[in-house]
Amino acid sequence: MNNFIFGRYLPGNSIIHKLNPAAKILLCFIYIFVVFFANNVATYLLLAATVVVFIILSKCSLSFFLKGIMPLLWVIIFTVLIQVFFSAGGHVYYSLGIIRITSFGIYNAILLFIRFMLIIAMSTVLTLTTSPLEISHGISMLLKPLKRFKFPVETFSLMISIALRFVPTLTDETKLIMDAQRSRGVDFGDGGLIKRAKAFVPLLIPLFVSAFKHADDLSVAMEARGYQTGKLRSHYHSYKWQTKDYSFISLIVIITIVTFMYRS
Amino acid sequence: MDNAISFKNVSHIYQPNTPLEYHALKDVSLKIKKGSFVSIIGKTGSGKSTLIKHINALLKPTNGSVRIDDFKIDNKTNNKHLNPLRQKVGMVFQFPEQQLFAETVKEDIAFGPSNFGIEGAELEQKVQKAVDTVRLDPKLFDKSPFDLSGGQKRRVAIAGVLAMEPEILVLDEPTAGLDLQGQEYILDLIKRLNREHSMTIILVSHQMDDVAKYSERVIVMSEGEIVKKCYPDELFTDVEFLDQYDLRVPETVKITKQLGAKGFNLDKLSLDEDELINEIINKLRNEEKNE
Numbered sequence: 001m002n003n004f005i006f007g008r009y010l011p012g013n014s015i016i017h018k019l020n021p022a023a024k025i026l027l028c029f030i031y032i033f034v035v036f037f038a039n040n041v042a043t044y045l046l047l048a049a050t051v052v053v054f055i056i057l058s059k060c061s062l063s064f065f066l067k068g069i070m071p072l073l074w075v076i077i078f079t080v081l082i083q084v085f086f087s088a089g090g091h092v093y094y095s096l097g098i099i100r101i102t103s104f105g106i107y108n109a110i111l112l113f114i115r116f117m118l119i120i121a122m123s124t125v126l127t128l129t130t131s132p133l134e135i136s137h138g139i140s141m142l143l144k145p146l147k148r149f150k151f152p153v154e155t156f157s158l159m160i161s162i163a164l165r166f167v168p169t170l171t172d173e174t175k176l177i178m179d180a181q182r183s184r185g186v187d188f189g190d191g192g193l194i195k196r197a198k199a200f201v202p203l204l205i206p207l208f209v210s211a212f213k214h215a216d217d218l219s220v221a222m223e224a225r226g227y228q229t230g231k232l233r234s235h236y237h238s239y240k241w242q243t244k245d246y247s248f249i250s251l252i253v254i255i256t257i258v259t260f261m262y263r264s
Numbered sequence: 265m266d267n268a269i270s271f272k273n274v275s276h277i278y279q280p281n282t283p284l285e286y287h288a289l290k291d292v293s294l295k296i297k298k299g300s301f302v303s304i305i306g307k308t309g310s311g312k313s314t315l316i317k318h319i320n321a322l323l324k325p326t327n328g329s330v331r332i333d334d335f336k337i338d339n340k341t342n343n344k345h346l347n348p349l350r351q352k353v354g355m356v357f358q359f360p361e362q363q364l365f366a367e368t369v370k371e372d373i374a375f376g377p378s379n380f381g382i383e384g385a386e387l388e389q390k391v392q393k394a395v396d397t398v399r400l401d402p403k404l405f406d407k408s409p410f411d412l413s414g415g416q417k418r419r420v421a422i423a424g425v426l427a428m429e430p431e432i433l434v435l436d437e438p439t440a441g442l443d444l445q446g447q448e449y450i451l452d453l454i455k456r457l458n459r460e461h462s463m464t465i466i467l468v469s470h471q472m473d474d475v476a477k478y479s480e481r482v483i484v485m486s487e488g489e490i491v492k493k494c495y496p497d498e499l500f501t502d503v504e505f506l507d508q509y510d511l512r513v514p515e516t517v518k519i520t521k522q523l524g525a526k527g528f529n530l531d532k533l534s535l536d537e538d539e540l541i542n543e544i545i546n547k548l549r550n551e552e553k554n555e
Binding site for chain 2: 173181182186
């Protein structure tokens with residue numbers, strides 16, 4: 001678990017760190033979209049090169065990055081193997097019962113592997129360089145057009161930012177309660193399925209109770225400071241769109257166009 | 265063996281080999297005698313909590329080893345056979361009322377010992393004994409722990425640890441967030457356990473008055489290292505040292521110093537307010553006699 005970096009944030013001040021969060025989310029979104037349309041060697045090389053450039057620009061050490069996404073590799077390999085063994089179509093190399101290795105299956109598996117890796121790499125760049133609060137700002141900026149359709153953008157983004165803000169608090173609390181119960185003799189992760197599930201009761205109940213208490217305290221504190229739902233508020237952080245944001249967006253648009261031109 | 269706990273060159277690193285790597289303990293060695301009352305003080309982030317988590321193997325040393333009676337813990341220690349150790353070392357974490365979960369107070373207190381395989385009449389008796397020790401109202405037995413007041417909840421939580429009948433009790437700021445009465449109650453309880461049951465007590469605290477009043481030995485930590493191990497009166501007369509590590513002076517020491525500055529010198533430094541009062545009264549009486 002220690003090296004697992006998916007979804008973690010590493011403070012820094014590279015150019016990627018300083019991009020407008022809305023631009024970054026948009027970039028990531030377009031990139032994932034494009035990954036599904038690429039279908040030959042040339043386009044995938046282009047997309048892989050893009051993600052490597054992003055990693056280098058974010059000043060993250062490449063080995064740390066690779067080690068961090070290793071744990072996810074097992075999930076990917078599992079999916080890939082299912083593709084290899086159970087796909088039908090194309091030339092059949094080997095078959096035994098329901099297991100069939102076909103050219104089509106292998107092709108699909110390779111495609112799946114590459115797509116998975118690229119998407120995970122790009123979204124890890126996003127989360128490593130963007131703090132949770134910036135992400136919530138970014139999401140609310142991108143959702144702003146939905147206001148026309150009566151979607152409660154303000155409330156939604158407030159919910160996201162509070163949720164993100166409390167992730168580390170609740171993680172700390174989880175660790176603390178786990179330690180406290182372990183020192184009272186609870187063995188988490190030992191024994192059969194039922195015993196394991198039972199061991200989590202002394203963790204989950206205090207955690208829920210404390211989450212309720214946090215919610216109660218926070219809502220009272222917010223009200224005392226003049227918060228009212230649905231009222232228009234001003235914002236402390238304002239993210240301006242800068243030249244670098246536009247240039248990164250244009251870059252990804254160019255990559256999109258090139259990919260669509262060269263896909264077979 | 266005389267020592268309940270001994271640390272030998274213990275280091276602990278959180279998240280090693282990542283950019284988030286953090287040295288929380290650096291080459292810590294210490295010995296704590298059986299039945300003693302030791303306080304650990306130091307600024308936030310000085311490694312106190314990391315240190316105490318080693319005492320019942322919630323954390324294992326990255327380097328070095330910890331010995332608690334016959335148990336030896338180093339980085340190769342298996343997680344499987346730690347239950348006898350956990351029974352021996354009771355841990356009261358900060359805000360222990362957060363760990364309550366059972367439907368009734370009784371069940372919650374019984375949770376610890378029952379995890380160690382104690383059943384039936386013996387369990388009943390241990391719960392009763394723990395409840396008597398913290399002097400909890402028996403009327404509260406069948407109530408939900410979530411219906412109790414803050415002070416009562418904390419007492420239930422502490423009773424839950426005491427029901428395991430530990431030989432070593434580790435407390436991380438047991439009085440934080442309690443009113444004065446509650447604070448005194450908990451500290452007197454700890455002192456009683458130390459005196460009457462010769463339980464080894466390790467107290468982490470920011471309250472210098474409590475540290476001065478109750479502990480026999482003090483360990484001062486700073487940035488993951490032990491900077492001083494001494495008797496409380498030694499520590500609290502060394503103003504320069506206290507200043508250097510941003511530690512407060514207990515009120516009794518302050519008062520003694522201020523009286524001294526006005527020419528009223530006491531013979532002895534008292535760390536307990538009652539003692540200080542007696543000292544002042546005696547001094548005044550003696551002066552009267554001499555006149």
